[in-house]
Amino acid sequence: MEERGMSREMIEALLQEKKLKDLSYERILSSMCTYPHEMAAYAHKMFLESNLGDSGLFPGTKEMEDEVIRMLGALLGNENAFGYLSTGGTESNIQAVRAIRNRKRKEGMSNMNMNIIVPETAHFSFDKIADLLSINVQKASLDEELRVDVNSVESLINDKTIGIVGIAGTTEFGQIDPIKELSEIAMDKDIFLFVDAAFGGFVIPFLDENYEFDFSLDGVSAISIDPHKMGMSTIPAGCILFREEFYLDELVVSTPYLTTKGQCSLTGTRSGASAAATYAVLKYLGKEGLKTIVDECMRLTRLLVDGAKRIGIPPVIEPVMNVATLSFPESEVGRVVNALEERRWRVSITRTPKALRAVIMPHTDEETIKLFLDDLEDVV
């Protein structure tokens, strides 16, 4: 830091310069984030200083958080769910697993060989979980459509298995695991079932096809859903929901010198601004508004996949959600992605099978898809 501060004009110029280095979302097809809705940005600014880590000082913000929990619970089949607004899918995943681990410890299970079972497609946050919580994360194999194979899940379950995870909207392929079957296994064996719907939570309820994936299935114990992805809110906004309040209690530490007695979140100080943003945008859009957004993303996803088929590139799976994955020979995919990058496109590459991945977020429009397809055809 300099001894003396700079003028506001100089800072503004510096910020402009940095802003220009950042990419704008227009040609980004590799991200699950997007421009926040204008209503969310408005609310975010208005509550910038609000800290939900000390919510007794911000009862108005707390009311909004509680209301968001009710709204998202209702969207996911249980308006009486218990939870809080996290910093995102990673924190939600950590907390879900931490809650069941603590509960099992309390019941007398030792940490030794404690495990959870996740699909091979699980988000990399589960690698952090294995490290942080000292539990084994077992990976179940997939079926041909890249959904978790329930037989593989069942075969991995042992007496130290504390939870199983299903993904409703996989990060790489946008596939939905057979949550109903997982729910049956969970009930049958009395195991905690966590549904990672970080991305899919704001998509699946609005698809034309009906998928069972939420609290309406009795075996589902907890769900994660991210308002900062398809919920059009500001970063950081995630949400973890539990069917039973006692799981939330497993996360509580007491908070001396604050206005509250205890705290269940992983972070201490946490953004009231993004809680306000989430509240505002969900109130503004309603289910109707969210469905309109999902409908358009799905229409454009199909447009991209159909266009790619016409130039001879098949999808890895027919799109289930607004994620398109295009199949190339493994030796080709890197070259194609690099060539597209030279044309200022940002797409990503999946792990297995290797494919080009494009997420069609609300910042994408039909013109963009057409330009992308033209460049794709050129490049191949």
Ligand SMILES: *Cc1c(COP(=O)(O)O)cnc(C)c1O
């Ligand atoms: C994005 C994502 C996460 C991680 O969420 P962050 O908000 O980036 O921490 C977890 N699970 C799934 C399925 C995701 O798509």
